[in-house]
Amino acid sequence: MIKKISIQQLKPGMFIHDINCVWMEHPFLVGALKIKNDKTIEKIAGLGVREVYIDTLKGLDVIDAPTETEVNAEIEHKMLAMVQQVKPITTTSTLSEELKRSREVYGEANKIISNIMHDVRIGKQIEVERIDPVVEKMANSILRNKDALLSLCRIKNKDDYTFLHSVSVGALLISFAHALDFKRDVIKQLGVGGMLHDIGKTKVPNEILNKPGALTEEEFVIMKSHVVHGCSILRKSPGIAQVSFDVASQHHERFDGSGYPLGLKNSEMSVYGQMAAIVDVYDAITADRCYHKGMEPTVAIRKMFEWSKFHFNPKLLRTFIRIVGIYPVGTLVMLESGKIGVVIEQSETDMTRPLVRIIFDAKKNYFIAPKDIDLAKPLGQGGGDRIVNYESSAKWDIDPNKFM
CATH class of the missing domain: 3.90.105 (Molybdopterin biosynthesis moea protein, domain 2)
Structure with missing residues (x-):
């Protein structure tokens, strides 16, 4: 047991x-x-x-x-009660409409951060003005419909993880800041900080950075040094705002003081550092690496809620969970009816009952014509079903992105 x-x-x-x-x-x-x-x-x-x-x-x-079952039941009960108190985030564009625009922005952001990291490796200085325009586009996309860009950020090529992770952290921080009603300039500075938060990894040897297995204790010390290296690089880069610097310098700090490199605790961390710590962990633990299988987003959210007693600011985490959802957009879910669907929109009234696009009949084991069901509505009005569990896309050999 x-x-x-x-x-x-x-x-x-x-x-x-x-x-x-x-x-x-x-x-x-x-x-x-x-x-x-x-x-x-x-x-x-x-x-x-x-x-x-x-x-x-x-x-x-x-x-x-x-028991683990008892703990999970208590976590889910507390988490649902807490996040329902957070106000919903409105959209001005549908997911399908915004996906077309966000794919272009996402590709541009990945190319820029890849080029910047290459330049830093060969000794060039960061040119913040190269990042600002794409961060502006990311912010506009998220303002229209946050789930379009965030759903793309879940797709990661293991070989380009550092670049893709940087863009994801930037996008998540922009969405996070928007939900907290931050001013536009602060939102953009958080986006820049997210894009550059791992810039210090350019100083970590590739054999450690890309090691296809567990690091030794000595290698782990070297890996952790990327934060200090990043701070040094950003201090020498003109145009880096303090908000962006806080993101890069504090994303591995923890609310209880157990993080690194300084062991900052509670209010010793800026609110931007506290946000970055949440975002960095979420994106990292949901990504597949060559030596580690990523958690399903639904599992990751529950684990982070559990860890928030010690490692994260609970109030900030509550807002973050509201942003990504109990069942994030793009999650494959099993319904009580035996149908499998993809979450395509969060409900404004009940986070456990999102809008789901039904695509597969698990009982009969075949694909069906896609149909959208709003689980927040009662039977006869488009609802009448409920989620019983999340599902692994690998298990069913279903790519949710093809149905969004």
Whole structure:
């Protein structure tokens, strides 16, 4: 049985099923392991881990610890109650209309950040004026319909991950800032910061940056140095706003002080750094890497809500979840009727009942003519069904993007 315990309850003889923290922050530890001594526990605690999941069939038990099922039920209940309080975000363009424009913007942004990182590697200075126009276009696209550009950002080529991740973080921060009603100039500065937040990785050796496996402790120290390198590069770059600098310098800090490089805590982090920490983790853990399978967005959102007790600003995370949704646009979902569909729009009244485009009959195992169902409406008015689970696109060999 899988149970959740505090790090103080962990002792030798227990078997960790899940370390329960962002995988990029412990690359030298496997996700599951038998605890043999107190030194291993100290090592895990040193990562900022506060709670872990144990497998009682493979190691010692904690009798009164809650089961994983009980924990998940409580998380979902609390998360739904919290995010429903956040005001919905209006759109002025349909998803299909905006996708045509956002594809062009997305391609342009990827090309620009790729070129900038190449220039920095060979010693050239960042020219912020090259980024500003595309950030303006990204902001306009998100203002019209945030889900178009954000759905494209979920598609990542493993070989170009650093570039694609940078664009995704920029787009997510723009959407985040828009939801918080920030001024236009701050929104753009956050977008620039997102695009450049990993610029320090240009100083990390390629054999470490692109290593197709877990990093050693020594390699992980070098990888973490990208934040310091990034700060140095941005300080020498004219035109970098403090907002953009905060994004790059604080995206690996954590609300409880367990992050790096400075171990900033709570208000020691700027609100922009707190936003960047949320966005960076979400995009990273939902992406496939050559050595790690990304989480489904729905799972990632729930895990981040769980971690928000320690690692993220809970109020900011609430707004972020409202932006991407419990079932983000582009998510494949199974309905109670046995139909499989793609989420194409969030509901303004109930985040568990989005607009879904039905495309497949799981009971009969064949594709059907696409049909849009608004799950927020009652039976007879286009609704009458409900989501029972998210689905893996790989499992069903369905590319959701083809139906959006």
